[in-house]
Amino acid sequence: MRLSEHTYRTISSIRGPLLFLDRVLQVSFGEVVRVVGPAGEELEGEVIKIDRDTVLIQVFGDTRGLDTGSAVSFFDAIKRAPLSPAVIGRVFNGSFSPVDGLPSYVPDRWGPISGAPINPVARARPRDFIETGCTAIDALNTLVRGQKLPIFSSAGLPAKEMAADILRNSRLAGGGEFVVVFVALGLTHHEYSFYMDVLDEMQGGFAAFVNRADEPVIERLLAPRFGLAVAEYLAFERGMDVLVLITDMTNYCDALREVSTAREELPGRRGYPGYLYSDLASLYERAGRIQGLSGSVTMLPVLTMPEEDITHPIPDLTGYITEGQIVLSRQLHQRGVFPPVDVLPSLSRLMQQGIGEGRTREDHRRISNLLYRHYANGRDLRQLETIVGKDGMNEQDRTMLDFADSFEQELIHQGDQRRTVAESLDLGLALLKRFGLDS
Amino acid sequence: MSGRIIGIAGPTVTVDLKGLRLYEIVLVGEARLTGEVVRLERDRAVVQVYEDTRGLSLGEPARGTSTPLMAQLGPGLLSGIFDGLQRPLDRLLERDGHFMAGGSAAAPLADRREWRFVPEKLAGEQVAAGEVIGQVEEGNFRHLVSASRAGEIAELAAGTFTLCGQVGSYSDGGEISACQVWPVRRPRPFRRKLAPGEPLVTGQRVVDFLYPLARGGTAIIPGGFGTGKTILEQSVAKYADVDLVVYVGCGERGNEMAELLEEFSDLADPWTGRRLMERTIVVANTSNMPVAAREASIYTAVTMAEYYRDMGYHVLLLADSISRWAEALREISSSLEEMPGEEGYPTYLASRMAGFMERAGVVETANGTIGSLSMILSVSPPGGDFTEPVTQACLRGAGAFLMLDASLAHRRHYPAVNWFHSYSLYGQAILQHFTHQISPEWPAAQQRCRLLLQREEALREVAEIVGVEGMQESDRLILHSAERIRLEFLRQNAYSEDDAFTPPERSLQLITAILAEHQRIERRLAEKVTLKEALEEGEVDHAAL
Ligand SMILES: Nc1ncnc2c1ncn2[C@@H]1O[C@H](COP(=O)(O)OP(=O)(O)O)[C@@H](O)[C@H]1O
Ligand SMILES: [Mg+2]
Numbered sequence: 016m017r018l019s020e021h022t023y024r025t026i027s028s029i030r031g032p033l034l035f036l037d038r039v040l041q042v043s044f045g046e047v048v049r050v051v052g053p054a055g056e057e058l059e060g061e062v063i064k065i066d067r068d069t070v071l072i073q074v075f076g077d078t079r080g081l082d083t084g085s086a087v088s089f090f091d092a093i094k095r096a097p098l099s100p101a102v103i104g105r106v107f108n109g110s111f112s113p114v115d116g117l118p119s120y121v122p123d124r125w126g127p128i129s130g131a132p133i134n135p136v137a138r139a140r141p142r143d144f145i146e147t148g149c150t151a152i153d154a155l156n157t158l159v160r161g162q163k164l165p166i167f168s169s170a171g172l173p174a175k176e177m178a179a180d181i182l183r184n185s186r187l188a189g190g191g192e193f194v195v196v197f198v199a200l201g202l203t204h205h206e207y208s209f210y211m212d213v214l215d216e217m218q219g220g221f222a223a224f225v226n227r228a229d230e231p232v233i234e235r236l237l238a239p240r241f242g243l244a245v246a247e248y249l250a251f252e253r254g255m256d257v258l259v260l261i262t263d264m265t266n267y268c269d270a271l272r273e274v275s276t277a278r279e280e281l282p283g284r285r286g287y288p289g290y291l292y293s294d295l296a297s298l299y300e301r302a303g304r305i306q307g308l309s310g311s312v313t314m315l316p317v318l319t320m321p322e323e324d325i326t327h328p329i330p331d332l333t334g335y336i337t338e339g340q341i342v343l344s345r346q347l348h349q350r351g352v353f354p355p356v357d358v359l360p361s362l363s364r365l366m367q368q369g370i371g372e373g374r375t376r377e378d379h380r381r382i383s384n385l386l387y388r389h390y391a392n393g394r395d396l397r398q399l400e401t402i403v404g405k406d407g408m409n410e411q412d413r414t415m416l417d418f419a420d421s422f423e424q425e426l427i428h429q430g431d432q433r434r435t436v437a438e439s440l441d442l443g444l445a446l447l448k449r450f451g452l453d454s
Numbered sequence: 455m456s457g458r459i460i461g462i463a464g465p466t467v468t469v470d471l472k473g474l475r476l477y478e479i480v481l482v483g484e485a486r487l488t489g490e491v492v493r494l495e496r497d498r499a500v501v502q503v504y505e506d507t508r509g510l511s512l513g514e515p516a517r518g519t520s521t522p523l524m525a526q527l528g529p530g531l532l533s534g535i536f537d538g539l540q541r542p543l544d545r546l547l548e549r550d551g552h553f554m555a556g557g558s559a560a561a562p563l564a565d566r567r568e569w570r571f572v573p574e575k576l577a578g579e580q581v582a583a584g585e586v587i588g589q590v591e592e593g594n595f596r597h598l599v600s601a602s603r604a605g606e607i608a609e610l611a612a613g614t615f616t617l618c619g620q621v622g623s624y625s626d627g628g629e630i631s632a633c634q635v636w637p638v639r640r641p642r643p644f645r646r647k648l649a650p651g652e653p654l655v656t657g658q659r660v661v662d663f664l665y666p667l668a669r670g671g672t673a674i675i676p677g678g679f680g681t682g683k684t685i686l687e688q689s690v691a692k693y694a695d696v697d698l699v700v701y702v703g704c705g706e707r708g709n710e711m712a713e714l715l716e717e718f719s720d721l722a723d724p725w726t727g728r729r730l731m732e733r734t735i736v737v738a739n740t741s742n743m744p745v746a747a748r749e750a751s752i753y754t755a756v757t758m759a760e761y762y763r764d765m766g767y768h769v770l771l772l773a774d775s776i777s778r779w780a781e782a783l784r785e786i787s788s789s790l791e792e793m794p795g796e797e798g799y800p801t802y803l804a805s806r807m808a809g810f811m812e813r814a815g816v817v818e819t820a821n822g823t824i825g826s827l828s829m830i831l832s833v834s835p836p837g838g839d840f841t842e843p844v845t846q847a848c849l850r851g852a853g854a855f856l857m858l859d860a861s862l863a864h865r866r867h868y869p870a871v872n873w874f875h876s877y878s879l880y881g882q883a884i885l886q887h888f889t890h891q892i893s894p895e896w897p898a899a900q901q902r903c904r905l906l907l908q909r910e911e912a913l914r915e916v917a918e919i920v921g922v923e924g925m926q927e928s929d930r931l932i933l934h935s936a937e938r939i940r941l942e943f944l945r946q947n948a949y950s951e952d953d954a955f956t957p958p959e960r961s962l963q964l965i966t967a968i969l970a971e972h973q974r975i976e977r978r979l980a981e982k983v984t985l986k987e988a989l990e991e992g993e994v995d996h997a998a999l
Contacts, residue, residue, distance in 0.1 A: 044462040045508030065462040065512050093508055129508070131553040135703070135738040136535055136543040138712035161709070251552070281788050281798055284836060289798050290785050292778075293705075296741030300708055305552050326837030334679040335834055336741060338709060359864045362680045365709070367949050380949075384866065391865035399918055409923045 020090050026083040027069075031277040032233050034060065034072040036087055042070050045093050050074055051086045059110070060087075061094060063278070073274065075110060075233045094129070094237075096244040097122030100253055102222045103194060106211075109226035109234025111241050128240040130247055130301060139304040141338075142368040144375055145313065148184030148433035149177070150426055151356035154440055155383050156341060156363035157370050160187065160256060161304035163314035164363060165264070167330050167342045169323040174343060175206060177354040178260060178317055179213040184433045185258065188374075192219030193258040193313075194249055198242035199225040200235045201266030210262075235270035243301045243312075250310030257310065259302070262317035268295075268329045284328045292332045299336045325360065339363040352428040359391060375436050382443050386422065389452050393419025418450045456517045459483065460498065462510055465746045466789045467501045469516035474499045477522045477639060483514040485557035488539065489746070490523055493790060502786050504539055504747040505556045521637075523750060525757040526562040528617055528633030529569050529592045532698070533731045535715065536562060538739035538751030540758075554743065563633065565617045571599070571632060573610040573622070580606050584643065584764070584820025588621065590632055593732050595697075598765040599632045600821060638753040642760040644817035644825075650853070651816075653884045654770065654828050657693030657724070657955035658686065660871045660944045663900060663965065666888070667854050668880035669696070669768050670816030670826035674776075674848045677858025678838030682868045684710055685948045686856075687774045687832055689869075691734070692717070693955040695725055696828070697767040702737040702755040705748045705778025711738045724955055735759075741778065749782040756813050759827050766823030770830065771814075777834040780807070780844045796843045804847040811851035854878040867945050873907050892958055899965050903939060906972070910936030927985040928976070934989070935972040943968060 025037040034050065042062055050058045050072075058078070064071035072087065096111060101120035108114050141161035147153055158164050168174030185193060195217055199207060207227060214221045222245055224238040239261055246257045261267075268287060275288035283289040302314040316337070320330045323345065334340050339362040347355035370379040393415040396408070405413060426442055434442070447453040459482060461468035467482050467489060474480065478491045480501045487510070489503035501516070525540050535543045537554075540562040550558055573588040581587055581601040587610060590597040599621070610622035610630065622630040636642060650668035667673050677683050684706065691699050691714075703711045718730040726733075735758055739751040752773055759771045773779070780803060787800035795801035816826040831852075835842045838860055849855065855877050862870035878884075888896045909932050917925060922933070943965055947953040956964070971992055978988040 039512070041512065043509055043511040064464075066468075067460050068512075091511075131506075131555065132740065132742045133708055134543055134547050134550075134552060134554050135708050135711040135740055136715065137547050137552040138708050140712045140716050141709060281794055283798050289781070289788055290745075292781060293741065293745055293785065296705075300740060300742035303709060308552070326839070328836065331679070331837050336707065338707065339680070364680075368713075387866045399921070402918055403921045407921050407923075409921065412922070 020088050022086050022088040024084060024086050026085060026087065029078065029081055029083065032074045032078055032274060033277050034074060034078075034081075034087065036070045036072060038068050039070045039089075040068065041091075042089060043091060043093075046089060047092055047094050048072055049088045049090070050081065051088070052081045053084065054080060056080060071278075073233065073278075075237060076231045093127055094240075095125040096128045096241050098126050098245065098248040098252075099123040100249070102245050102249075103220040104222070106223040106225060107241070109224060109230060109238040109241075111224070114225065126244050126248060128237070128244045129297065130240075130244060132300065133303055133305065137305050139306040140368065141304055141311075141365050142374075144188050144369045144436070146184075146186045146188075146436050147181045148186075148435075149181065149354060149356075150429055150434055150439040150442065151354060151358055151361070152181075152341065152363070153375075153434070153436040154379070154443055155358050155386065156339060156361050157366040157375070158313070158363060159365045159369035160313055161302060161311045162339075162363070162365045163299050163302040163316070163337045165316040165318060165333055165337050165340050167318060167320055167325065167334075167340050169320050169343065169345060172343045172345060172348050172355060173353060174317050174319070175209060175262070177343070178262065178315065179210070180354070180431070180433075181315065182213055182258070182260065183216065187256055191256060193217075194219045194255045195221040196242045196246045196249075196257055196259045197221055197223040197225075198239050198259065198261040199223065199227070200238060200261065200263055201226060201228050201270070202262070203228050232270045232273055235267055236274065239267060239298050243298060246312045247301060250312045251305055251308050254309040257312050259312060259314045260317070261298075261314070264316045264318040264333065265321065265329050287328050291328060292335065295332055296336050299333070338365050347423060347427070350423065352423050353430055354427070356427055358387070358427070359394065376440055378444070379436075379440060382440055382447070385447055385452060386426070386443050389415065389447070389450075390419055390422045393422070414450055418446070418452065421446060421450075456515055459510060459512055459514045459516055462507055462512070464789045465503050465507060465744065465786065466492070467503050467507060467510065467516075468498055469501055470498050471516055471518055472497060474518050475522075479519045479521055479523055480516055481519065482516045483510045483557075485510070486559070487557050488559075490750075492786065500790060502746045502749075503744075504750065505744050509556075523638050523753070524635040525638050525754050525761075526633065526635050527758065527761045528563055529590045529597045530563045530567055530617065531735055531758055531761070532592055532595065533734065534562070535736045535738060536754065537743065538737065538747035538749075538754060540737075540754045543738060563617050568614045568616055569632065570614050571621045572612055575607050575610055577607055577609055580604075582820075586821045587630070588632075594726075594728060595767075596765070598821070600764070601630070602634050603628075636757055636761070638750065638757045641813050642757065642764060644764070644819050645822070646818050648816040648818065648824070649883075650826070650880060651883050651887070652826075653695075653887050653958075655695040655958055656690045657957065658689060658869060659946055659956050659961045659964070660869055660873070661690075661856065662956075662958050663961050664873060664904070665854055665856060665871070665876050665878040666880060666884040667828065667830070667878065668884055669828055670814060671853040671880050672811050672814045672829045672831070672851060673854035673856060673878075674831050674833050674845075674852040675856045675858060676833035676835055676840055676845045676848070677863075677870065678835065678860050681838075681858035681860055681863040681870050683832035683834070683858060684774050686858075686869050687772045687830060688714055688717075689948050689954060690830060691770070691772050692721060692730060693724055694770050696770040698733050698735070698759075698762050698769045700735045700737065700755050700759040700769065700771045702739075702751055702771070702773040704737075704739060704751050704773050704775060705741045705782065706774055708740045708742070710774075711736070711740060745782045745785050749779060749786060752776070752779050752810060756810065756827075760813065763817065763825035763827045764819045764821075766819060766825045768826045768828075770828045772830050774832045775834045776807075776831040776848060777844045780847075799843050803843060804850065807844075807847045808851050811848075853880055867940065868948065869946060871944075873904075873944065874911070888958060893962055895966065896962060899962060899969060902969055903943075903965055906932060906936045906939060927979055930985055931972065931975055931979065934985075935968060938968050938971075939965070
């Protein structure tokens with residue numbers, strides 16, 4: 016244990032966000048350091064490797080202007096977040112500094128930002144229905160409290176409009192309100208102001224961690240951890256139901272790749288580090304519920320699939336960790352369907368527990384299964400249609416084609432209308448009946 | 455022996471200890487985090503630490519323990535829930551709270567629990583290592599206690615004892631205990647290996663009927679995300695006709711473990727009617743728990759499985775997912791700066807995998823009974839591409855390949871087992887078994903079912919060109935029957951109480967009914983009745999029943 020802080024001026028090289036520091040006597044892995052540049056600028060960094068007396072430091076923030084004469088101070092502390100209910104209603108940057116013009120608050124306590132894994136036997140199984148107002152989710156890919164359900168979008172698709180509607184319209188089964196933790200990663204100013212307008216309407220309040228496109232890449236790796244440390248605190252120590260919206264996870268992964276490349280680590284698929292899965296899991300797995308506690312962390316990450324490719328490592332590894340995915344489709348968007356959810360590759364893994372009698376409605380499972388089956392058939396037949404033409408098809412097949420069209424235009428499409436789950440199910444049932452497919 | 459920490463890089467810590475052995479356990483830091491030696495140099499050793507290394511400091515002490523990673527084996531493992539290092543998660547919960555704490559040590563088995571021991575050997579008798587010397591009642595299981603080494607028994611007492619208490623002694627003064635430790639990376643010995651020949655009934659129709667598994671065999675379930683690997687593993691864990699199940703959640707979701715634990719505490723084993731948890735051991739090392747412990751988790755699990763196999767039980771080990779284990783191996787290898795092979799995996803991936811899968815099998819145990827250890831491993835190929843190294847490495851050792859198909863999953867056909875690319879090398883041996891035990895009809899029904907599915911595939915291509923309307927009635931009948939096979943037989947809803955589990959006798963009935971109806975209509979078509987009419991006759995018959 017060190018009693019005082021130690022300062023070194025022994026930087027041997029600087030490479031992007033990385034500093035190599037020589038002749039260090041006392042240092043801990045993961046320790047936070049302060050770097051003071053020639054113009055007196057202060058930056059924070061973290062120890063990421065120790066090899067005898069040489070220490071590798073990753074600096075948070077912009078390293079431009081640093082030189083090898085810069086001073087590095089050690090405090091023997093790991094990165095912590097100031098935790099307090101006073102965080103609600105506030106906006107911070109990716110380093111947890113207020114950007115709303117208000118002063119900092121006095122924290123209840125400081126908590127490590129990486130958190131610790133929830134003991135698997137302490138988890139409570141998520142099963143409480145959340146009504147999002149969106150038919151593609153409520154009726155067909157139901158979300159429950161404590162779930163992590165990402166939106167897989169592509170460039171130019173209205174993911175933010177859909178996320179905004181979910182924020183505005185979501186209701187807990189018991190009628191309570193969510194507290195929203197909003198984590199913005201690499202957003203443009205336009206996207207940022209769009210979201211801030213939505214957040215201002217939230218009844219239950221919000222805390223925002225905003226890293227904009229022109230702000231340091233490294234803070235993109237920190238902001239979600241701050242957000243989640245706050246979310247866990249509010250949920251498991253203050254009993255609140257927290258909805259964490261993180262956008263855009265693609266920017267997070269690209270930041271991780273950039274930092275990993277600078278560290279000269281072995282690149283994996285598409286240049287992303289081999290530990291991308293474990294790293295993403297360390298974020299996504301922080302969603303959940305705990306036995307005997309009332310709060311919950313529900314997570315709604317948004318990501319953009321590069322080249323609309325669902326097998327790209329970012330959506331692929333995300334889908335391997337999260338409890339399903341909501342996939343947006345360009346075809347539907349072009350046909351004017353909003354939200355343009357393609358339900359076939361979409362999935363909610365925790366749906367079965369959240370629906371049925373006493374939760375949504377006893378016929379929910381049946382309606383959803385029928386809708387899926389017939390829509391999948393209709394979609395298959397569209398391929399046939401391109402070959403033989405609609406006239407070359409039998410009547411039954413033509414009906415299925417019409418069903419698929421109506422399914423998209425009437426059921427999935429809802430514009431800015433909020434539907435209760437009962438309305439969504441009634442609409443689905445009516446559609447099945449109209450086509451004689453309700454049994 | 456003690457030394458100091460001289461380097462830290464993620465999960466690997468370098469210490470200046472001398473005289474260590476490869477794979478020896480080293481305790482590093484003031485917090486005494488457990489780690490394993492993975493590389494030795496003359497004056498330093500690299501230790502792979504099983505816990506979060508944040509907060510460890512340069513110069514903190516490190517100490518060798520002279521033993522490799524061990525599993526504790528004895529009564530009380532059943533119903534247990536452990537992490538990858540065999541720490542009991544419920545006791546960690548009581549002690550450390552809802553979140554996992556670093557450096558927390560806890561013995562796997564409750565040492566104050568009492569057991570009744572019944573000796574089977576008398577004082578003065580000579581015993582060989584592995585020979586049965588007595589038994590303990592563990593729930594409904596006869597838990598055999600075997601000699602940990604050869605020797606002459608001086609004393610062996612009936613009565614109650616606590617876990618690691620003494621039940622007797624050897625003539626040379628050595629203690630005899632009902633509890634032992636075993637290095638997890640070393641396979642437990644047996645007399646000889648036998649060829650798998652008995653079926654491992656899973657209760658999943660597509661598996662039992664088309665791609666049957668064998669006790670002592672190995673199967674892999676590769677599939678992209680959402681194709682149903684976990685549900686299939688869990689369904690098999692619930693319904694498989696085996697004595698014991700060891701389930702490893704290896705680098706996957708925490709909520710899935712919560713789901714499994716809840717269901718297994720409520721549900722009954724369909725074969726014995728007892729609570730499922732009573733026959734189950736769970737190892738849970740979720741994706742956000744330390745990577746090095748994830749790497750160890752499958753070894754901890756297989757050692758416990760072998761321990762019960764050695765008592766003559768049929769044990770099934772399920773791991774979800776073996777790919778996460780391989781990735782852990784890759785993460786460790788890359789932090790050691792080893793030369794990477796394909797996709798960054800270490801070049802020894804295939805041999806490690808083969809070594810692990812070799813621990814499955816039917817064996818004549820050291821005490822002469824027959825036991826088996828079967829493995830069903832899920833594989834998570836990146837992008838759903840089966841040419842990747844982990845799937846390929848698994849394929850070499852696997853006796854059955856149940857390929858999950860994303861296009862089936864998207865249309866909610868579960869289990870999404872593809873019926874053209876999957877295979878089981880145990881098919882022939884098990885076919886004979888089912889023919890004798892269940893019905894001589896089995897092989898013919900299987901053959902006809904396969905044929906119909908194949909013809910459907912060929913006809914579908916035709917249908918895409920000429921449309922169903924333009925096809926012959928006999929071909930349309932094939933499409934109709936194959937669809938029934940798919941929807942009513944191959945598909946199986948894990949969430950429906952009546953459907954989730956089907957014993958083989960019932961599977962045969964179901965498929966026979968579909969095939970019989972097919973034949974009836976075939977005959978009617980030959981009599982110049984139209985397909986539409988023939989189908990309606992069937993419905994009338996059905997309604998009349
Ligand atoms: N046999 C089944 N019956 C009904 N639904 C299933 C079945 N198998 C899988 N599913 C559905 O598919 C989803 C994904 O299955 P899961 O086993 O979690 O996939 P994977 O482990 O391959 O990612 C489940 O949440 C469930 O909705
Ligand atoms: Mg899974």
